[in-house]
Amino acid sequence: MVDFSLTPDQESLRExxxxxxxxxxxxxxxxxxxxxxxxxxxYRKAWELGLMNLNVPAxxxxxxxxxxxxxxxxxxxxxxxxxxxxxxxxxxxALEPILLGATPEQKERWLRPFCADYHLASFCLTEPSGGSxxxxxxxxxxxxxxxxxxxxxxxxxTNAPHxxxxxxxxxxxxxxRHKGITAFVVPRDAVGLVPGREEEKMGHRASATSTVRFDxxxxxxxDRLGAEGEGFSLAMRTLDQTRTPIGxxxxxxxxxxxxxxxxxxxQRTTFGKPIAEHQAIQAKLATMAQQLTASRLLTWLAAWxxxxxxxxxxxxxxxxxxxxxxxxxxxxxxxxxxxxxxxMKEYPVEKLxxxxxxxxxxxxxxxxxxxxxxxxxxxxxx
Amino acid sequence: MEIxxxxxxxxxxxxxxxxxxxxxxxxxxxxKYVLAGYDESAVEQxxxxxxxxxxxxxxxxxxxxxxxxxEILRSCLALGCDSATHVAANEPVDDPLVxxxxxxxxxxxxPADLILVGKQALDDxxxxxxxxxxxxxxxxxxxxxxxxxxSPDRARFSFRRSTEVEVERWEAPxxxxxxxxxxxxxxxxxxxxxxLKARRMPIESVPAAPGAAAGRSVPLRFDLxxxxxxxxxxxxxxxxxxxxxxxxxxxxxxxxxx
Ligand SMILES: Cc1cc2nc3c(=O)[nH]c(=O)nc-3n(C[C@H](O)[C@H](O)[C@H](O)COP(=O)(O)OP(=O)(O)OC[C@H]3O[C@@H](n4cnc5c(N)ncnc54)[C@H](O)[C@@H]3O)c2cc1C
Numbered sequence: 001m002v003d004f005s006l007t008p009d010q011e012s013l014r015e016x017x018x019x020x021x022x023x024x025x026x027x028x029x030x031x032x033x034x035x036x037x038x039x040x041x042x043y044r045k046a047w048e049l050g051l052m053n054l055n056v057p058a059x060x061x062x063x064x065x066x067x068x069x070x071x072x073x074x075x076x077x078x079x080x081x082x083x084x085x086x087x088x089x090x091x092x093x094a095l096e097p098i099l100l101g102a103t104p105e106q107k108e109r110w111l112r113p114f115c116a117d118y119h120l121a122s123f124c125l126t127e128p129s130g131g132s133x134x135x136x137x138x139x140x141x142x143x144x145x146x147x148x149x150x151x152x153x154x155x156x157x158t159n160a161p162h163x164x165x166x167x168x169x170x171x172x173x174x175x176x177r178h179k180g181i182t183a184f185v186v187p188r189d190a191v192g193l194v195p196g197r198e199e200e201k202m203g204h205r206a207s208a209t210s211t212v213r214f215d216x217x218x219x220x221x222x223d224r225l226g227a228e229g230e231g232f233s234l235a236m237r238t239l240d241q242t243r244t245p246i247g248x249x250x251x252x253x254x255x256x257x258x259x260x261x262x263x264x265x266x267q268r269t270t271f272g273k274p275i276a277e278h279q280a281i282q283a284k285l286a287t288m289a290q291q292l293t294a295s296r297l298l299t300w301l302a303a304w305x306x307x308x309x310x311x312x313x314x315x316x317x318x319x320x321x322x323x324x325x326x327x328x329x330x331x332x333x334x335x336x337x338x339x340x341x342x343x344m345k346e347y348p349v350e351k352l353x354x355x356x357x358x359x360x361x362x363x364x365x366x367x368x369x370x371x372x373x374x375x376x377x378x379x380x381x382x
Numbered sequence: 383m384e385i386x387x388x389x390x391x392x393x394x395x396x397x398x399x400x401x402x403x404x405x406x407x408x409x410x411x412x413x414k415y416v417l418a419g420y421d422e423s424a425v426e427q428x429x430x431x432x433x434x435x436x437x438x439x440x441x442x443x444x445x446x447x448x449x450x451x452x453e454i455l456r457s458c459l460a461l462g463c464d465s466a467t468h469v470a471a472n473e474p475v476d477d478p479l480v481x482x483x484x485x486x487x488x489x490x491x492x493p494a495d496l497i498l499v500g501k502q503a504l505d506d507x508x509x510x511x512x513x514x515x516x517x518x519x520x521x522x523x524x525x526x527x528x529x530x531x532x533s534p535d536r537a538r539f540s541f542r543r544s545t546e547v548e549v550e551r552w553e554a555p556x557x558x559x560x561x562x563x564x565x566x567x568x569x570x571x572x573x574x575x576x577x578l579k580a581r582r583m584p585i586e587s588v589p590a591a592p593g594a595a596a597g598r599s600v601p602l603r604f605d606l607x608x609x610x611x612x613x614x615x616x617x618x619x620x621x622x623x624x625x626x627x628x629x630x631x632x633x634x635x636x637x638x639x640x
Contacts, residue, residue: 012456012577020571026640027633050574063574080640256640263637348639 017073021080029081032206047118055092061115068303071248078252082355083206090158094121096238097167101226122163124154135178141170150214160195160210181231192217203354247299247319250327250359254292257334288330295323314376321369324359331356383438386494387428391415391450392505415450417457420500426565445469445484459580460572467586482514487591501561512561525561
């Protein structure tokens with residue numbers, strides 16, 4: 001039977017996330033957006049409350065939530081600040097390959113100490129020469145006795161300047177394309193691992209993004225994730241898990257945009273009445289509400305599908321792509337509803353547009369999501 | 383040491399409040415009931431004392447109807463209370479003497495060394511439960527308590543009472559009933575795993591003693607405060623502070639942005 005109601009557990013975790021988002025994150029969002037400061041005190045508090053390593057099972061010190069529950073939390077956090085949310089959930093992205101591909105001994109060795117304290121991790125896939133075509137990555141892993149030597153450069157890596165642990169995808173031989181890609185776990189103190197300068201970004205300014213250089217970084221074979229050549233599949237299976245929460249993030253941005261626009265429309269008067277009484281504005285709000293509701297339901301469907309044990313590639317690519325496109329439109333209409341004030345940094349709506357934009361790009365750009373969706377779809381007709 | 387903390391479910395100030403159709407009470411429709419205000423301080427204080435005094439237990443009690451009373455007891459368990467007891471009422475009761483009688487009957491049969499309550503409830507702010515409990519249980523009671531500490535060598539509590547005009551320092555041995563103004567620390571926030579764990583913990587339910595509702599006062603009329611009009615001055619010492627306060631007011635009260 002279809003049932004859209006949340007369980008009491010889900011109500012409680014959503015409430016906790018909402019309280020944290022509105023009392024801790026929201027009051028700092030504008031300042032951090034302006035300055036680009038990395039608000040580590042907020043991330044530390046998120047970790048303390050159990051809002052950080054959501055996908056890591058409790059036996060390793062994480063929160064151990066399913067994807068649906070993660071999405072409930074991510075939507076609430078993103079409502080207050082999508083940029084901080086990016087940094088908070090980057091740990092889930094970076095740790096997912098370990099959850100999927102590590103041996104029990106490796107999980108014990110990496111996850112437990114990592115989760116026992118406040119630490120950040122980075123997922124290193126994208127490179128300056130390309131992100132969408134992950135099979136073409138150039139960072140090399142050369143065998144050297146019992147070790148590997150990693151050499152190359154990653155870019156746009158979330159949290160890299162502050163991370164303690166890096167999951168890194170490198171190739172044994174570029175000619176092998178995806179069959180050569182192998183995953184490694186590398187600690188920050190590995191000699192030759194150098195995060196670059198923080199990028200100045202359009203949005204998500206609370207989150208830090210930088211390059212990471214690998215200069216003959218020695219990695220013991222015991223720190224390889226899975227077998228040689230399994231890295232590509234590990235990366236894809238990771239993204240199958242983590243793109244749905246991007247749908248939830250986009251939904252949170254849309255909800256914030258609609259709330260602001262509706263409240264403003266009831267207050268602002270033109271031609272003798274609140275603009276909410278002008279049909280053009282009502283149509284905007286109605287369309288925003290449609291986009292928002294569809295985003296949330298598609299995200300819930302994808303999360304529910306994956307929690308049920310299916311891979312959910314079709315559902316998650318639809319959810320991520322639709323919700324992020326919707327967030328951009330909803331944020332845009334919120335600005336339009338605010339008129340000139342919407343264009344001013346003093347009001348919170350223009351930030352939503354800048355933040356929404358990223359959700360169309362990262363964790364697989366929407367062009368790639370459409371390719372994935374079509375491929376999954378056509379399989380069913382072939 | 384056995385520490386009992388009594389808490390009251392109060393309307394979440396963030397939910398939309400309105401009067402009931404008969405204009406006698408708050409309309410509970412759509413209102414969320416939460417642990418809030420001085421009651422949070424009382425729980426925090428109990429937990430801090432437990433950390434300081436080995437072998438202590440903090441037991442939470444709430445009087446009122448389900449589901450609101452068990453809900454806030456779940457919050458107490460999530461924060462770390464050892465047990466929770468729901469003193470069940472069929473309907474909401476605000477009359478502080480009735481509340482004290484219902485709680486007092488249960489607490490009378492479970493002697494606690496220390497009974498903590500918020501100095502007043504966030505909603506009706508009557509501040510009578512602590513003194514009434516003290517009278518019913520024949521124990522000394524104090525209200526507006528801050529800075530509560532336990533001195534093991536003297537087997538006494540020390541605390542302050544802050545009033546509009548003075549600060550009193552007190553020392554007293556258990557058993558005591560205290561109405562908390564403030565804990566030593568800001569109340570902690572429950573962690574997510576504990577919130578989920580608390581959902582699986584048992585909540586004992588005992589019926590309120592018959593006759594607990596006798597003699598209760600009847601509200602004549604209930605109105606929400608009229609929205610205040612006119613200007614409002616922001617006090618500040620630096621421009622940065624002025625701006626921060628203004629932003630907080632715009633965000634939290636005027637709700638101009640989230
Ligand atoms: C703020 C931020 C944080 C990020 N965090 C991380 C991180 O933590 N870890 C990480 O590994 N990466 C991260 N990324 C990288 C992100 O995932 C990539 O930017 C994204 O995958 C796109 O890769 P690209 O930028 O190289 O664009 P390209 O791959 O060069 O693509 C350029 C454009 O061409 C389109 N395109 C590409 N191929 C096709 C095709 N076959 N058909 C049609 N269109 C196509 C793309 O959709 C895009 O519009 C982050 C990016 C940003 C901006």
